[in-house]
Amino acid sequence: MTDYYIAPSILSGNFGKFTEEAIRLEAAGADWLHIDIMDGHFVDNLTFGAGVVGAMRPYSKLFFDCHLMVENPENYVTAFAEAGADSMSIHVEATSHIHGALQKIRAAGMKASVVINPGTPVSAIEPVLTLVDMVLVMTVNPGFGGQSFLTECLEKVSDLAMFRKLRNLNFDIEVDGGITDETIALAKQAGANAFVAGSFTFSGEPAEQIRKLKAQL
Ligand SMILES: O=C(CO)[C@H](O)[C@H](O)COP(=O)(O)O
Numbered sequence: 001m002t003d004y005y006i007a008p009s010i011l012s013g014n015f016g017k018f019t020e021e022a023i024r025l026e027a028a029g030a031d032w033l034h035i036d037i038m039d040g041h042f043v044d045n046l047t048f049g050a051g052v053v054g055a056m057r058p059y060s061k062l063f064f065d066c067h068l069m070v071e072n073p074e075n076y077v078t079a080f081a082e083a084g085a086d087s088m089s090i091h092v093e094a095t096s097h098i099h100g101a102l103q104k105i106r107a108a109g110m111k112a113s114v115v116i117n118p119g120t121p122v123s124a125i126e127p128v129l130t131l132v133d134m135v136l137v138m139t140v141n142p143g144f145g146g147q148s149f150l151t152e153c154l155e156k157v158s159d160l161a162m163f164r165k166l167r168n169l170n171f172d173i174e175v176d177g178g179i180t181d182e183t184i185a186l187a188k189q190a191g192a193n194a195f196v197a198g199s200f201t202f203s204g205e206p207a208e209q210i211r212k213l214k215a216q217l
């Protein structure tokens with residue numbers, strides 16, 4: 001049986017109240033907490049680093065699903081492991097050493113996940129699909145919340161699901177960007193089982209918004 005995960009993104013929450021937002025999302029029924037780390041280089045936006053993740057950690061039992069939109073993410077593996085991250089999702093476009101970086105994440109005791117931007121084909125990550133616990137398919141260009149879902153990315157989700165079956169692999173498939181109670185059904189149908197939702201979660205009462213998302217699964 002497939003496990004499905006709703007991962008609200010704290011990117012759309014109140015940046016003055018990270019800990020309170022994490023507590024609120026856990027009470028609202030979130031399965032994971034999606035944490036967007038941006039460096040102002042890989043994407044044109046800046047958020048925060050491992051220090052904030054470590055500060056939230058004692059207040060939440062949620063799985064911390066850390067999405068690093070940073071150049072050379074391999075340099076931050078130890079910091080995120082020490083901060084209590086459960087997984088690190090790193091972009092294949094952000095490092096010349098994706099294979100070694102994913103190995104380093106697992107060696108540090110976290111789940112390893114590789115991310116592809118809308119313009120990156122599945123073939124770019126095929127050589128590392130035996131090394132990952134999850135593939136994150138971006139369904140918007142990374143950097144900002146509140147963008148529209150790119151339907152054309154769904155073909156990559158189905159290709160990954162097919163590849164996984166043919167090779168008898170076992171990774172989760174997450175989608176990130178523009179997920180609503182309508183687009184989540186399309187992503188699920190294509191084969192995704194983890195769904196990031198930032199602006200949708202915070203566009204109403206999070207518990208009610210998460211309930212609407214789960215109703216589609
Ligand atoms: O990685 C991200 C942006 O780069 C965010 O996780 C994503 O945009 C979530 O926000 P929304 O659900 O509003 O699209």
Ligand SMILES: [Co+2]
Pocket residue numbers: 009034035036067176196
């Ligand atoms: Co994200």
